[in-house]
Structures are given as C-alpha cells and as structure tokens.
Amino acid sequence: MKRISALMVSLAVLSVAHAQNVPSPIPIGIAVAQTSNTALLGQEQVVGTQLAEKYFYARGGVNGTPIKLIYQDAAGDPNTAINAFTALINQSKVVGIVGPTLSTQAFAADPIADRAKVPVLAPSNTAKGIPQIGEFIARVSAPVALVAPNAVRAALKLNPKIKKVAVMYAQNDTFATSETGTFQETAKALGLDVVTVQKFQTTDNDFTTQVTSVLSSGVELVIISGLANDGGNLIKQLRQLGYKGVIVGGNGLNTANMFPVCGKLCDGVLIAQAYNPSVNNTSNKAFVEAYRAQYKKDPPQFSAQAFTAVQVFVEALKAVDKKKKLSTMSIEDAREALNAQILVGKYRTPLGEVLFDKEGEILQKSFYVAQIKMIDDKNGKYIFLR
Numbered sequence: 001m002k003r004i005s006a007l008m009v010s011l012a013v014l015s016v017a018h019a020q021n022v023p024s025p026i027p028i029g030i031a032v033a034q035t036s037n038t039a040l041l042g043q044e045q046v047v048g049t050q051l052a053e054k055y056f057y058a059r060g061g062v063n064g065t066p067i068k069l070i071y072q073d074a075a076g077d078p079n080t081a082i083n084a085f086t087a088l089i090n091q092s093k094v095v096g097i098v099g100p101t102l103s104t105q106a107f108a109a110d111p112i113a114d115r116a117k118v119p120v121l122a123p124s125n126t127a128k129g130i131p132q133i134g135e136f137i138a139r140v141s142a143p144v145a146l147v148a149p150n151a152v153r154a155a156l157k158l159n160p161k162i163k164k165v166a167v168m169y170a171q172n173d174t175f176a177t178s179e180t181g182t183f184q185e186t187a188k189a190l191g192l193d194v195v196t197v198q199k200f201q202t203t204d205n206d207f208t209t210q211v212t213s214v215l216s217s218g219v220e221l222v223i224i225s226g227l228a229n230d231g232g233n234l235i236k237q238l239r240q241l242g243y244k245g246v247i248v249g250g251n252g253l254n255t256a257n258m259f260p261v262c263g264k265l266c267d268g269v270l271i272a273q274a275y276n277p278s279v280n281n282t283s284n285k286a287f288v289e290a291y292r293a294q295y296k297k298d299p300p301q302f303s304a305q306a307f308t309a310v311q312v313f314v315e316a317l318k319a320v321d322k323k324k325k326l327s328t329m330s331i332e333d334a335r336e337a338l339n340a341q342i343l344v345g346k347y348r349t350p351l352g353e354v355l356f357d358k359e360g361e362i363l364q365k366s367f368y369v370a371q372i373k374m375i376d377d378k379n380g381k382y383i384f385l386r
C-alpha cells in the first residue's frame, strides 16, 4: 500500500515537472490547405502568414519573444483538417491555430480545438455559424451574409436592366450552401426573379447540363457559389456555350489561382471582397509593401485575412504577456488567457480596424467589390469598383 502511494506521489511530481510552460519561440499553428484543389485558396493563406511571421519577428515578436509558425497541411477535406488540428494541439503544443481553409472543414475540426481549449482564428470560414461552434472559435473572415450581397448590388449597378437570375452552387460544400442562401435572399430582396437554381459538386469538371438549363432560362445574371477549380470551369463553360450576361462569383472563386482555369473568359466576373489593398492605415501599408516587394502585385484577400489572423494572435499574446509573463505560464493557462484576450482587444489590421463580439464574430467596417480584368490567358487583376 505504502509502496503504491509512494509511486503515485512520484508520478504526480513527474507530471507536474512535465507540465510545460510556454516555450520560446512561441508556437502558433497554421492549418490551411497546402495540397489538394483547396490549395488554390490555401496557398495565398500560407503566403499571408509567412509575411506576418517575418513582419512581427522584425518588430520584436511578443514583447521580445519571437513567434514560430508551425505548418500542418489541412488539405481540402474535413478529415485532413482534423488530423492537422490534432497534431498541432497534441504534438506541437501550439498556443493557438489559424485555420482551416474551408467552412466544411471548420465544422469538423474546430470542435476538437474547442474541447482542447485551444483558440482558433478562422482565416477564411465565412459560412453561417462558425463562431458559434464554441467558446474558443473566432474568425477574421467576415460572414457571407455581410460580404456577398455587395456583389449583387454591383451587378445591378453595372446593368440596371437585370431582372432574371440563375443561381448555381456546390451542394457538397457547406460554405457554398450557406453563401447561395444569402445570394438568393439578396436577389429576392432587390426585386429580382431567381428563375433557376442549379446544383453541382466541387469535384465536377463538366457543367454542360447545368449550363444548358441556365441558357434556356434566359437570365441576365448568373451567381456562382463553389470553389476555385469548379467555379473557374463553370465560368469557362458558361461563356463557351454562349452566355453573355453578368456573372457574380462567390468567395470560393476569390483567387487569382482561378485565372488559369477560365483564362480570358474570367474577364468581367464580379466578386465581393472583405479586403481592399488601398485601405489607408499603417498596418495595411506595411503589409502591401512587403507583399509587393516579394510578389510584384497587390495582395489578395486570403493573404490579408491570414496575415490579420497572425497579427491578432501576436497582439493578444502581447497583452497577456504584459499581465503575466508567458514563460511563467503553462501552455494550457496561456491558451485560455489568449482566448479571453482576443475577444476584448481592438486591432489595426490590413482589413481595417477589427474587433470581435462576445461569440468571436468579427466586427469589420468596410466591404468591397472587385471585377476581374484579364491581361492574357493566365494573368489578370482585380479592379475595385467600391
């Protein structure tokens, strides 16, 4: 009996000794899509976080302690996101996670972080209900309900005669299903007739059936909710089969990586934006300058949002560290303090001034719409209309 209790005491001592404090550099997890079709979107997020790591390193990190970003490829499926989150939480012992890329993945992976009490900043999860997944889940990516309607209004400005609308969406993607709901409500609220709703899969390449239905419905506006590869092919086939009206693309089509898919036929597509490179604040100017120096063009929305997510972590960590040195805190305590701090802070970011409500929903002031202008078969740019 005595022996057993002595053993238990020494085990307890051992586990106390093993309770790890926050190390230097401070590990932050990045779980976005580095492979799969979703990498068309995720690559831009990787770039945004890399710029942030460099930027904050040069500015002394967290009150003198550097951060270190740890990448786990979350690819494009719910399961791959779960694996990436699990590795970051249990093996890398990160203080927080930026990711995953898709809402479909977030609904699967975020509950795991929430149960482990690890704060998540969603860099691009715009479906309804993301912050409500749990106490530890917040997002820097404004919801479709606020962003998407702007593109429909812009389409009407471009062609005030629009009356009939076709809506197309990827039914196997939670975000696309959420976004199409917003698009359909917006169209109706603006007095438009949604005359056909066409469904597809993000894995589809051939859209002849859907496009044929759209063409026979005689619409002046087509609104697409899908991802970059399917969305690009759909735009291409709409034009090739003779559709001449306005096209609005949703957030899943919001990347220059779609340009080689639809080529010159991407020209003219309208896409709502939660970021505008010309936002006039110090944080955005520094971000744009750093991005331009490396990539010779303006940064896209997904890079700006990913940068912002890292920035929010860094600034919230600084505030926590000022109250109690992070190096004296266990990782578990630091994660909880960080989560609480994120929600009470105010951040000057490339997206403008950012705050969160008590559920972790981003409070962002301005949204924009851009139109694609193709230069050649592969390259183009976004012209901001508002």
Ligand code: 1QQ
Pocket: 041, 101, 102, 103, 104, 124, 125, 126, 127, 175, 176, 227, 251, 252, 253
């Ligand atoms: C979501 C999205 C993606 C299409 C962005 C990458 O907005 O899944 O919520």
